[in-house]
Amino acid sequence: MKPVGIKDAVLQPERARRPTYLLSGLMKCGHCGASYMLINKARYGCSAARNKGTAICTNRTTIRRDAVEERVLAGLRERLLHPALLDTFVEEYRTAWNAAQASRARAERELAQVEKKIAGFLSAIEDGMYHPLMKERMSVFEDRKRSLTTQLAEAQEPAVLRMHPSLGDLYRQN
Structure with missing residues (x-):
């Protein structure tokens, strides 16, 4: 058996x-x-x-x-086809989409800040203000810049959120 x-x-x-x-x-x-x-x-x-x-x-x-x-x-x-549930579905979708957008925007802002700090270090070095600790700090900023650049490159460019007018009908059908 x-x-x-x-x-x-x-x-x-x-x-x-x-x-x-x-x-x-x-x-x-x-x-x-x-x-x-x-x-x-x-x-x-x-x-x-x-x-x-x-x-x-x-x-x-x-x-x-x-x-x-x-x-x-x-x-x-x-x-499952109750109108209140359909409204909840649409709102949850919108919330998730906005959260993804916020995460990308946060990474873009942080990348801009890191690039600004790197430019400040380079400007200070060009003006003759060099200190050995600057090299370590610059290395940390370069690593963070690489990390953020990779993160943004891997994340897809978000599409514009367009809610189809008959989304509720499509939900009912499926």
């Missing part, structure tokens, strides 16, 4: 202990709290009532699998 998830000596972890149906293992009996399981291919029922008898649970009610799946999906669809 082969372990679950292995077929023809090839490991298939995507097949190991995966539920076959959408709500498998997620429903509970309202009377006793036991799992609702498929009692045949088309109906869910209380596992305690089926397997342990009426001493544990008297709930013999069953529900068609397709009916309960449709109810759950309809409820999710209705709640």
Whole structure:
């Protein structure tokens, strides 16, 4: 006998202990709290009532699998497409985009400051004000300039934020 998830000596972890149906293992009996399981291919029922008898649970009610799946999906669809959620989605997207913009702008400002300090050091050296500590400090500024330049080069140039007028419809459709 082969372990679950292995077929023809090839490991298939995507097949190991995966539920076959959408709500498998997620429903509970309202009377006793036991799992609702498929009692045949088309109906869910209380596992305690089926397997342990009426001493544990008297709930013999069953529900068609397709009916309960449709109810759950309809409820999710209705709640996820609520206008307040769409507004929240748009606002969260805008907030995330603005945060990315702020991070890039902060790096650009810091790079400008570092370049200004380097130029100040070079100007001081040209005017004859040289001190051995300036070399160490200049090295720190050059390293930071390289780091910021690399960071800005790797970050994509942000596109202009344009919210499509029918973004809510697109969200509903997807």
